[in-house]
Amino acid sequence: MRLLNGSSRVFIFLALMLAATVVLAACEDEIEDAVDDMATPTEAPADDPPTPEPVETPADVPDATDDADDVDEEPTATPVPAEDPTPVPAEESDDEVDDGEGSTSHSVLVYVVRNEEIGVASRDIAGTPEVATGAINELMTGLTPYEHDLGLSTAIPEGARLLDVSLQDDGTLIVDVSDDFQAGGGSFSMQMRLAQVVFTATQFDTIDRVQFLIEGQNVETIGGEGVMVADPLTRDDFEDLSPAILIESPTPGAEVSSPIQLSGTSNTFEANMQIEIIDAAGYELYRDFATATSGSGTRGTFDLSLDVDIQTEGLGQIIMFEESAEDGSRINIVEIPVDFRQ
Numbered sequence: 001m002r003l004l005n006g007s008s009r010v011f012i013f014l015a016l017m018l019a020a021t022v023v024l025a026a027c028e029d030e031i032e033d034a035v036d037d038m039a040t041p042t043e044a045p046a047d048d049p050p051t052p053e054p055v056e057t058p059a060d061v062p063d064a065t066d067d068a069d070d071v072d073e074e075p076t077a078t079p080v081p082a083e084d085p086t087p088v089p090a091e092e093s094d095d096e097v098d099d100g101e102g103s104t105s106h107s108v109l110v111y112v113v114r115n116e117e118i119g120v121a122s123r124d125i126a127g128t129p130e131v132a133t134g135a136i137n138e139l140m141t142g143l144t145p146y147e148h149d150l151g152l153s154t155a156i157p158e159g160a161r162l163l164d165v166s167l168q169d170d171g172t173l174i175v176d177v178s179d180d181f182q183a184g185g186g187s188f189s190m191q192m193r194l195a196q197v198v199f200t201a202t203q204f205d206t207i208d209r210v211q212f213l214i215e216g217q218n219v220e221t222i223g224g225e226g227v228m229v230a231d232p233l234t235r236d237d238f239e240d241l242s243p244a245i246l247i248e249s250p251t252p253g254a255e256v257s258s259p260i261q262l263s264g265t266s267n268t269f270e271a272n273m274q275i276e277i278i279d280a281a282g283y284e285l286y287r288d289f290a291t292a293t294s295g296s297g298t299r300g301t302f303d304l305s306l307d308v309d310i311q312t313e314g315l316g317q318i319i320m321f322e323e324s325a326e327d328g329s330r331i332n333i334v335e336i337p338v339d340f341r342q
Contacts, residue, residue, distance in 0.1 A: 108135040109248060111199035112143065113153045113192055117243040118199055121147050122251040132173065132204050136162050139200050150252050150337065155192035157183045163216065171208035172232050173201050179215050187225040194227065195238040202235055203248075209234045239299065244268055244332035245320045255339045258310055260318070263303040268322045268332065271295030277306070279340055280314030310340050 105124045108131060112119050121143075125134035140162050143154055160181040166174045175197060182190070198210045209232035214222065220230045235242070248264040250256050266273055271294055277286035285308040294300030321333040 106131055106134070108138070109200065109203050109251065110135060110139045111196045111203075112139075112147065113155055113196070114151070115243075116188075118192075118195055118238070118241055118246065119152055119243075120246070120248050120251050121152060122254060130165075132167075132201055132207060133162070133165050135200050135203070136165065136175065136197060139196060146253060152252070154196065155185065155189045156196060157181065157185070157193075159183075167206065171206060172211055173207045173209070174211045174213060175201065176213040176216055182214065182222040185223065187223075187227065190223040190225055190227045191238065192241060194222075194229065194233060195241050198233050198238065199235060236299075239267070242267070242299070243334060244322060245273060245334045247318070247320060247334055247336050250318070250336065250338050252336055253339065255341050256318075257341045258308045259305045260308060261303075261305055262318065263301070265299050265301050266292045266295065267297065267299040268292070268295045269325055271300055272322070273302070274321050274323060274330075275304075275306070276319040277308055277316070278319065279310060279312045279316040281312040283312070285309065285316075310342050313340055313342060316340050 105126065107122060107124055110121050110123050112121050114120075123135070123138045125131065125138055139154075140156060140160055142156070142158065143152060157180055159178075160183075161178040162175070163178055164174075164176040168174065177197075181193070185193075194212070197212075201207050201210050211232040212222070212229045213219070218230075221227055222229050242265070245266045245268065246264045247262070249261055260277070262275070271292040273290050273292065275286065275288055275290055276284060279285050286306055290302055290304055292300035292302045315337055318336045318338055319333065321330045323329070324331050
């Protein structure tokens with residue numbers, strides 16, 4: 001082998017040194033990268049979280065991600081549980097019947113003749129404080145066609161007029177009538193017309209008795225039969241003209257519904273009475289007995305509230321009677337036609 005000269009050896013040495021330098025630089029870069037990788041901790045991958053199910057949002061509720069400026073709808077108020085309502089009393093109707101003061105009408109009784117005894121009818125009068133005056137004036141006008149059809153009558157002669165009334169502190173009503181009041185008729189008719197006025201006036205709590213005047217003058221008697229009127233008269237003075245059972249409510253032809261308010265006076269044996277209620281179809285709605293406050297020679301009162309099942313509307317009857325102590329037969333029968341309403 002041929003030995004290299006000095007120049008060749010120098011060149012080879014320099015080339016080897018340059019190559020070594022390049023290799024050393026590359027190794028240093030790899031070592032730095034490895035050191036950096038060792039210095040940075042490697043995090044373990046976390047488990048995938050469960051995917052939540054989508055929540056449905058009502059169409060009328062805006063998404064929370066929506067810009068507030070884009071929402072045009074007004075927010076919905078949260079409802080507050082309401083407290084139990086307190087009933088507010090209804091205002092009284094202007095047409096409601098009261099004691100006559102300020103009302104448009106007032107229902108009163110007028111006492112007429114029924115089967116030659118005292119009977120009852122109902123009238124509406126203009127609402128004034130002088131309801132007794134209005135009731136007696138209605139009595140003086142005579143009967144309505146409907147009352148005639150029911151078989152009622154009156155003993156008060158046509159043309160008789162009420163001239164004046166005044167109430168005394170002791171409950172005596174002074175009634176001044178025209179002279180026509182004593183025209184015609186016999187003793188029965190004269191007594192009955194007096195009874196009609198007395199019963200009509202004393203339906204009011206403030207009136208106990210009636211003193212009669214004729215054309216403003218005190219008189220001892222009225223009529224050709226000379227019926228005494230010098231002293232004030234009460235209902236007790238006409239017991240012989242009063243039926244054993246006098247139904248004062250309901251009146252003939254009145255509209256009734258359940259419960260039926262049945263009231264009046266009676267004078268029966270041991271204060272006992274029987275009641276039957278027949279509807280428009282002829283079916284018996286009620287049957288029972290009742291007892292007044294007194295009887296057997298003393299007139300008592302009754303005031304009953306009867307629950308009935310009204311199935312058929314229209315005209316029916318309320319029947320009251322007394323059972324004979326001798327044979328149990330019906331006596332002192334009173335039949336009042338009424339208009340049943342559900």
